[in-house]
Amino acid sequence: MNQKESNLPMIGGIIAALGAGVCCVGPLLLLLLGVSGSWIGNLTAFEPYRPLFIAFVVLLFGYSGWKIYRPVEECEPGTACAIPKKQQQRKVIFWLSAIVATILVTSNYWILLFA
Template identity: 65%
Template sequence: MTKNNSSLPLAGGIAAAIGAGLCCAGPLVLLLLGVSGSWIGNLTLLEPYRPIFILLVVALFSFAGWKVYRPLENCEAGTACATPQVRKRRQIIFWGTAFIALILVTSNYWIMWFA
């Protein structure tokens, strides 16, 4: 029996998106939680690594998309990817998490309107 790691690329993509958006969304979350101070504007520790996180997001979501949308002929009979209901559910989860990752990755461009 093979181990099924179908959610690993999605989880990794979300984790990388959180890392990419942490420099901008992190201070906003702290402000929303009631934490204040002038030091919040200096939370840019992960900013130099932002391009690496974005590259990881794209790579992991590309791999997850390939796994979710691969042809039925490549799926073994009786596996989860061959079941239409499971396949459709995974596609919905894929697009939901991709949307969340897009929001996190692009947060430094639109977050300034809310802070």
Template identity: 55%
Template sequence: MNTETDDKTLKTDSPAWPMVGGVLAAIGASLCCAGPFVLLMLGISGSWISTLAAFDPLRPYFIALVVGLFLWAGWKVYRPLDLCSADGVCSVPDNRRRSKVVFWLTSLIAAILVSSPYWLVWLMA
């Protein structure tokens, strides 16, 4: 194997990709409700903001994607050490601890975004 290309390849056992995907899907799930609120709070207005409500029918699919990606990331973060390769990301204790912290922080962000239609109503009342 060529060591030059091995250094440039992405680690497949890293939980980063499902976590990033989960947060992006959570942003998609909150576009219908939190998107207009955030834009208005930033002073951005216009009639086009109402078009973000078109994402509302897609919300359950985004939520399912968020849950699926975070379940996958959680499995990657908390899997047993014997399933990790010797040179893998999950075999180093500092990387495992950092991955757990990042996993729970991104899970919290995703939960806030996904639940935004419910708590934004109370915030705006």
């Protein structure tokens, strides 16, 4: 598996997390930028799909974690997972993107503290 294919689950997880958080983070970001109006309340169109986005986030990050934390013996020689330095970089990127995804997915619970 090449480098681009191995990053797809993490990239997909971030995109799904953005979809899950767009209903709450979007209006807050617009308000912080000074954009206001009654139409901002209509940005909750994705709310019914939120559970699907969250399930997608969990599945993709679970798959990514499994790929990143699998034993080195299962890696083909010369691939990114067989090189310790690359494996460490991928773990750091995985956890940073997992934190961002968690913030976006849970945004509708903590966003009320800033409203």
